[in-house]
Amino acid sequence: xxxxxxxxxxxxxxxxxxxxxxxxxxxxxxxxxxxxxxxxxxxxxxxxxxxxxxxxxxxxxxxxxxxxxxxxxxxxxxxxxxxxxxxxx
Numbered sequence: 001x002x003x004x005x006x007x008x009x010x011x012x013x014x015x016x017x018x019x020x021x022x023x024x025x026x027x028x029x030x031x032x033x034x035x036x037x038x039x040x041x042x043x044x045x046x047x048x049x050x051x052x053x054x055x056x057x058x059x060x061x062x063x064x065x066x067x068x069x070x071x072x073x074x075x076x077x078x079x080x081x082x083x084x085x086x087x088x089x
Contacts, residue, residue, distance in 0.1 A: 005068065007045025010078040014039040014056065014063070015071070025087045030057065038085065039074065047078050056081040 007013055016039045019032030030036075036057050044050045063076035 007043050011045050011075050013043035015073050055085045057083045
């Protein structure tokens with residue numbers, strides 16, 4: 001059976017993505033490190049400034065890990081999204 005989650009209040013459903021060093025358009029290098037992780041937003045809940053598909057930078061260990069349909073997701077508060085990575089190519 002397939003389940004879906006509806007985010008409440010200020011929560012986001014995210015999924016971590018493989019870590020590779022990235023450079024922003026301004027030339028800032030974002031290294032793959034053990035303290036910050038990149039994740040893609042699957043469900044932005046009520047967040048007005050974030051949308052599904054946005055790639056964010058977040059701290060490790062701030063959310064709740066949740067397995068849904070044999071995939072691992074994480075539920076975090078909007079405030080745990082440190083930044084949106086605008087040029088994630």
